[in-house]
Amino acid sequence: MTFVDGPVRVSVPATSANLGPGFDTLGLALDLRDTLEAEVTSGGLSVEVDGHGKGEVPLDESHLVVRAMQATFDRLGRSPEGLRLSCTNVIPHARGLGSSSAAIVGGVWLARELVAGGRLLLSDTALLDLAAQLEGHPDNVAPAMLGGFVISGQDADGVFFAVPGSVDPRVSAVVFVPPSPVSTAAARRLLPAQVPHADAAANAGRAALLVAALSGRPEELLRATEDRLHQDYRRPAMPESLELVDTLRAEGVPAVVSGAGPTVLAFTEGVGTASSAALAARCPSGWAVHQVAISHVGAALADAR
Secondary structure, eight states: OOBOSSOEEEEEEEEEEETTTEEEEEEEEEEEEEEEEEEEESSEEEEEEEETTTTTSOOSTTSHHHHHHHHHHHHHTOOOSEEEEEEEEOSOTTSSSOHHHHHHHHHHHHHHHHBTTHHHHSOHHHHHHHHHHHHSSSTTHHHHHHOSEEEEEEOTTSOEEEEEOOOOTTOEEEEEEOSSOOOHHHHHHTSOSOOOHHHHHHHHHHHHHHHHHHHHOGGGHHHHTOOSSSTGGGGGGOHHHHHHHHHHHHTTOOEEEOTTSSOEEEEESOTTSHHHHHHHTTOOTTOEEEEEEBOOOOSEEEOOO
């Protein structure tokens, strides 16, 4: 049998990349999870979307999850006659919380699991490489797949790598989500082709410190999240977000732009604690706020409905 019987279900976490100085390198999985379910059918394509993106994203072959699934089927040399896909989206779209990476990782996982013996044909390493190829960079797809804190990149030969780091159990986050999106492409267009050597050196030091701060020295997070490479250049696209970052950091809160923005992520001391609640209460009017734990579980199969 080429495909498994019945539906397969997977959940995938939101992610925050960059984390200040770790531009295109550092990523963290957050405990907001999309759930996707798919099964092979006798013909046709059916796509259903609930939650974020409902009524906005395409429901045909151009849907990102479908494209990721098709790329995986192609890699496995399989071609299903039909497909049913259902997506329940909790991760906000175009807000810097890895919604596209969650879609890609969910799609490649679903397709591999729908192929009988798929895990023998396509290893986790190969699956991560495929997801990174589809996304174009690994900083979001790596924590989406592996969970936790991940340092990732691409070698000169084009091969992507991802190395899990550790996260101190005291560390959690509050995310402030603006009502209006900013596309990653638009945010990247604001970045200069070159930056001063001093800024690059400062960011390298802060990124190294961030690895240590997250793993066991959370008192260093404010210093470790300082950035000189991308956030200020993106200020014209998200002035309210950078204003909130500036305000929080001036008060000693380790706040950064999440990914390409415009969401603001602030590190704090545990979901439901007094400090997290006080921080969440700082949410600007019209924005959404979430207290989130770090998700140490990446993409994971769930029981099908």
